[in-house]
Amino acid sequence: MLIFTKSLFTLKKENPNKENLPDNFSPAVLKKIQQARKNQPNTEELITNILSGDIGALSRAITLIESNNPNHFTEANAIIKACLPHANNSVRIGITGVPGVGKSTFIEAFGKHLTKLGKKIAVLTIDPSSSLSHGSILGDKTRMEELAKDPNAYVRPSASGDTVGGVARKTRETITLCEACGFDTVIIETVGVGQNEIAVHSMVDFFLLLNVTGTGDELQGIKKGIMEMADAIVINKADGDNIQKAVLAKAEMNNALHLFPAKKSGWIPVTLTCSSKTLEGINEVWETISNYIERTQNNTFFESKRAEQNEFWLMETIENQLKQDFFNNSEVQILLEKTKKAVQNNEYSPFAAAQLLVEKYFNTKT
Amino acid sequence: MLIFTKSLFTLKKENPNKENLPDNFSPAVLKKIQQARKNQPNTEELITNILSGDIGALSRAITLIESNNPNHFTEANAIIKACLPHANNSVRIGITGVPGVGKSTFIEAFGKHLTKLGKKIAVLTIDPSSSLSHGSILGDKTRMEELAKDPNAYVRPSASGDTVGGVARKTRETITLCEACGFDTVIIETVGVGQNEIAVHSMVDFFLLLNVTGTGDELQGIKKGIMEMADAIVINKADGDNIQKAVLAKAEMNNALHLFPAKKSGWIPVTLTCSSKTLEGINEVWETISNYIERTQNNTFFESKRAEQNEFWLMETIENQLKQDFFNNSEVQILLEKTKKAVQNNEYSPFAAAQLLVEKYFNTKT
Numbered sequence: 001m002l003i004f005t006k007s008l009f010t011l012k013k014e015n016p017n018k019e020n021l022p023d024n025f026s027p028a029v030l031k032k033i034q035q036a037r038k039n040q041p042n043t044e045e046l047i048t049n050i051l052s053g054d055i056g057a058l059s060r061a062i063t064l065i066e067s068n069n070p071n072h073f074t075e076a077n078a079i080i081k082a083c084l085p086h087a088n089n090s091v092r093i094g095i096t097g098v099p100g101v102g103k104s105t106f107i108e109a110f111g112k113h114l115t116k117l118g119k120k121i122a123v124l125t126i127d128p129s130s131s132l133s134h135g136s137i138l139g140d141k142t143r144m145e146e147l148a149k150d151p152n153a154y155v156r157p158s159a160s161g162d163t164v165g166g167v168a169r170k171t172r173e174t175i176t177l178c179e180a181c182g183f184d185t186v187i188i189e190t191v192g193v194g195q196n197e198i199a200v201h202s203m204v205d206f207f208l209l210l211n212v213t214g215t216g217d218e219l220q221g222i223k224k225g226i227m228e229m230a231d232a233i234v235i236n237k238a239d240g241d242n243i244q245k246a247v248l249a250k251a252e253m254n255n256a257l258h259l260f261p262a263k264k265s266g267w268i269p270v271t272l273t274c275s276s277k278t279l280e281g282i283n284e285v286w287e288t289i290s291n292y293i294e295r296t297q298n299n300t301f302f303e304s305k306r307a308e309q310n311e312f313w314l315m316e317t318i319e320n321q322l323k324q325d326f327f328n329n330s331e332v333q334i335l336l337e338k339t340k341k342a343v344q345n346n347e348y349s350p351f352a353a354a355q356l357l358v359e360k361y362f363n364t365k366t
Numbered sequence: 367m368l369i370f371t372k373s374l375f376t377l378k379k380e381n382p383n384k385e386n387l388p389d390n391f392s393p394a395v396l397k398k399i400q401q402a403r404k405n406q407p408n409t410e411e412l413i414t415n416i417l418s419g420d421i422g423a424l425s426r427a428i429t430l431i432e433s434n435n436p437n438h439f440t441e442a443n444a445i446i447k448a449c450l451p452h453a454n455n456s457v458r459i460g461i462t463g464v465p466g467v468g469k470s471t472f473i474e475a476f477g478k479h480l481t482k483l484g485k486k487i488a489v490l491t492i493d494p495s496s497s498l499s500h501g502s503i504l505g506d507k508t509r510m511e512e513l514a515k516d517p518n519a520y521v522r523p524s525a526s527g528d529t530v531g532g533v534a535r536k537t538r539e540t541i542t543l544c545e546a547c548g549f550d551t552v553i554i555e556t557v558g559v560g561q562n563e564i565a566v567h568s569m570v571d572f573f574l575l576l577n578v579t580g581t582g583d584e585l586q587g588i589k590k591g592i593m594e595m596a597d598a599i600v601i602n603k604a605d606g607d608n609i610q611k612a613v614l615a616k617a618e619m620n621n622a623l624h625l626f627p628a629k630k631s632g633w634i635p636v637t638l639t640c641s642s643k644t645l646e647g648i649n650e651v652w653e654t655i656s657n658y659i660e661r662t663q664n665n666t667f668f669e670s671k672r673a674e675q676n677e678f679w680l681m682e683t684i685e686n687q688l689k690q691d692f693f694n695n696s697e698v699q700i701l702l703e704k705t706k707k708a709v710q711n712n713e714y715s716p717f718a719a720a721q722l723l724v725e726k727y728f729n730t731k732t
Contacts, residue, residue, distance in 0.1 A: 077715070077718045080715045080718060081714065081715070081718070084712050084713065084714070084715065085712070085713075087712065088712045169717045172715075172716075172717070173715060173717065176715070307710040307711075310709045310710050310712070310716050311706055311709060311710060311716070312716075313709075313716035313717060313720075314705065314706065314709045314716035314719055314720050315720075316720075317716060317717050317720030317721070318692065318720045318723060318724060319685075319689060321720060321721065321724040322688045322689065322692055322724065323685060323688065325724075325728070326684065326688055339680065340677055340680065343676045343677060343679075343680045344673040344676050344677060345673075346450050346451070346453065346454045346676070347450065347451075348447070348450070349443070349446045349447070349450065349538075349539060349542070350538075350676050350677070350678075350679035350680035350683060351535045351538070351539065351679060351683050352443045352446060352447070353680055354679075354680050354681075354682075354683030354684045354687060355683070355687065357684060358684060358687040358688065358691075362691070362731065365728065365731040365732060366731060366732060
């Protein structure tokens with residue numbers, strides 16, 4: 001044993017650049033492995049390629065960030081850390097709306113308008129359905145086909161996940177990568193039905209709610225909380241026979257918006273109409289956003305909101321990780337169900353029970 | 367030194383029931399101390415007295431629960447645990463309203479009405495001003511003087527505290543003690559301006575918002591969230607020239623209530639008018655609450671809401687204790703400020719930074 005250890009040590013010393021392999025290892029196999037490793041870019045190469053605008057490297061890095069394999073965590077963190085000084089320089093737009101309002105066609109029309117203006121657009125889509133079907137209902141390839149072909153656009157279905165926290169982290173870090181890769185406008189699309197909107201609202205500069213004409217019934221499909229977050233409501237499909245109804249819906253939405261308290265940004269939410277078919281009003285949407293960005297950059301709200309968002313995610317992640325560690329603790333899991341029952345049946349004060357559980361949890365740590 | 371230790375040990379062994387005192391300790395002083403200890407009821411006596419309806423014992427136990435002295439925690443927990451099987455049998459009513467709506471005079475009129483009906487009323491008041499002035503603005507003694515004199519009523523200004531969590535625990539456990547002491551109706555009064563209302567809403571069966579006549583301006587003084595929690599809105603001071611305005615305000619409030627989503631209880635919030643001076647409408651308030659209790663007890667909402675509330679406080683307290691331990695950790699405190707700055711300045715991903723902080727925190731535990 002001692003001899004073997006010694007011989008390995010000697011081998012290492014004598015051939016510091018060579019792998020410690022048994023003698024009967026074929027040199028052909030070794031060469032093959034080395035070649036495969038060479039083809040796979042290392043972390044530094046990946047970073048350099050992202051910073052030079054290489055879409056392939058960007059996609060590869062996003063995959064690493066989305067990976068739940070712990071072996072990828074260190075590399076993903078290193079890439080993010082290296083990209084951060086080159087990020088933070090895009091306009092981040094959140095776009096939401098219930099199914100059927102035409103989000104994909106709107107983003108395609110809007111995105112193409114922006115690339116014509118010389119902008120580089122990244123579109124990240126968060127689709128809750130994809131976590132069930134492992135793919136969007138319509139299939140990722142058939143959505144925004146035109147925009148995806150545009151050399152100045154990058155369309156990527158964002159990670160789905162079991163937790164809002166997980167989706168948030170992956171999406172937020174993907175924004176950083178896209179910015180470092182040279183995209184000056186990042187659009188995050190969500191389906192306006194769940195928790196994801198709140199998370200996305202906390203990572204974008206401008207939050208846009210897409211809607212269609214309709215009666216009060218349809219208006220109720222949008223959660224009040226989502227409407228309250230909107231910096232603009234855009235009534236889509238304002239074309240043909242629909243134009244008049246769209247103008248009415250715009251007025252109705254405008255009234256509804258006035259019921260919400262004033263925004264810290266000083267911005268008064270805007271209602272617009274547009275058609276993704278005739279492209280009428282698409283430019284006005286961009287002008288509204290530009291106007292917002294200019295104003296909030298002038299009154300320093302833009303920068304302070306981003307700093308606040310970063311702190312929000314720091315604190316949010318700390319809380320989530322503390323809770324996760326607690327609720328994943330095997331002793332806690334055994335005790336928690338019993339404790340819940342005892343507390344529900346008034347056998348134990350919930351406060352005293354909580355204190356006891358937390359004490360037992362900390363005892364498992366020492 | 368060794369001899370002294372040995373002699374003390376010998377003393378203990380020889381006189382197991384006597385205190386270990388120096389020889390020159392006066393027997394008269396010893397007797398005095400023992401007498402004072404005897405007069406102070408021990409935990410078992412305190413519990414027995416609470417369960418037999420002794421107000422003095424109740425007050426003493428509440429003081430123990432409110433104490434921030436760690437030496438009192440074990441005793442307080444033991445009392446609560448012993449009282450729990452005898453608690454849970456009152457109607458718990460939360461009453462809130464902005465300053466000036468006449469909460470104290472209303473509760474006095476309402477409470478006296480209830481004691482006349484043969485009920486035993488406990489009134490706990492949570493006044494945020496008392497944590498600043500160490501006493502209510504009006505002084506605790508001058509408020510609800512009449513009700514406090516009633517042998518079937520118990521008025522107690524509840525604990526103030528630095529944290530909502532702390533106030534919640536003390537108030538919630540005081541309810542348990544009052545119930546064990548035989549009070550069948552517990553009223554918790556808060557000033558409708560802050561976070562305490564949400565906490566109180568999570569420990570009562572019925573939540574009543576007290577208001578006065580007024581224009582839209584005054585209506586805006588009430589936070590929408592508080593109005594949304596209300597099971598009834600009572601327009602107070604509906605007397606003299608004010609009656610007509612009160613009727614109008616009632617209609618206005620009723621309209622506002624309809625904008626909120628339906629309640630899980632199936633209960634449709636009620637608007638009432640009353641006068642704490644003429645006592646007009648006071649009985650209707652009680653009838654409304656009785657009606658609510660009867661209905662929700664019949665549809666099992668009453669019991670399931672209480673079980674839910676208990677679970678809510680269990681989970682809430684766990685989260686608070688986990689966060690408290692983290693943020694009070696001296697290593698975390700040193701690192702957190704630096705980390706916040708780094709994250710705000712985009713030097714570090716908030717997610718990676720949070721992970722690192724939590725890891726370092728757990729390392730301090732082992």
